[in-house]
Amino acid sequence: DGGITQSPKYLFRKEGQNVTLSCEQNLNHDAMYWYRQDPGQGLRLIYYSQIVNDFQKGDIAEGYSVSREKKESFPLTVTSAQKNPTAFYLCASSVGQGAVYEQYFGPGTRLTVT
Amino acid sequence: KNEVEQSPQNLTAQEGEFITINCSYSVGISALHWLQQHPGGGIVSLFMLSSGKKKHGRLIATINIQEKHSSLHITASHPRDSAVYICAVRVLFGGGADGLTFGKGTHLIIQP
Numbered sequence: 225d226g227g228i229t230q231s232p233k234y235l236f237r238k239e240g241q242n243v244t245l246s247c248e249q250n251l252n253h254d255a256m257y258w259y260r261q262d263p264g265q266g267l268r269l270i271y272y273s274q275i276v277n278d279f280q281k282g283d284i285a286e287g288y289s290v291s292r293e294k295k296e297s298f299p300l301t302v303t304s305a306q307k308n309p310t311a312f313y314l315c316a317s318s319v320g321q322g323a324v325y326e327q328y329f330g331p332g333t334r335l336t337v338t
Numbered sequence: 339k340n341e342v343e344q345s346p347q348n349l350t351a352q353e354g355e356f357i358t359i360n361c362s363y364s365v366g367i368s369a370l371h372w373l374q375q376h377p378g379g380g381i382v383s384l385f386m387l388s389s390g391k392k393k394h395g396r397l398i399a400t401i402n403i404q405e406k407h408s409s410l411h412i413t414a415s416h417p418r419d420s421a422v423y424i425c426a427v428r429v430l431f432g433g434g435a436d437g438l439t440f441g442k443g444t445h446l447i448i449q450p
Binding site for chain 1 (some may be wrong): 342347368369371373378379380381382383386388424426428431432433435436437438439440441442443
């Protein structure tokens, strides 16, 4: 079965610690994305990567870092510099361009920092 | 101002009712997606529209590109339709990469 996996589903950390969220896809998609979702807000783009070894900041990249060493993997690190890290994090990948562009989403990781 | 506006934000209805969710947008290029997010958080794509109307089972989506408006309809609604419905518009990021920008979602509850 092709898809996107994010683990764990729930993650708890103490304030001041960095934490890395995993995202793996076996869809053979080139492009991958990280979003943050807060209650009452739409998905906001943190980082995206169009191809291996390349990634770009999204609208809310401050306090986050990513890497894209393999096509299948796009891990997100939430650093201690992120002022309000508790949120639901979604990873996605995409296929196609223009009118046939489509994104596929992982199940998400709910991060709680106390 | 949000570039993708959905209404209503919350909607509670009785089983069997006809449901309409609206989406207006000020950005984007010629394609709109309707997504469904269940309480567990996972998101699935319902429709991708660039013109006209699409139907899948009890779901119907329409788009008017000139007016930058789309609607999602659910006929004969059922409690299992309870979810958050998200409108997303295709945009071009810097460098020409395709992406999506999202509405805040409509939280739908269908009561038995």
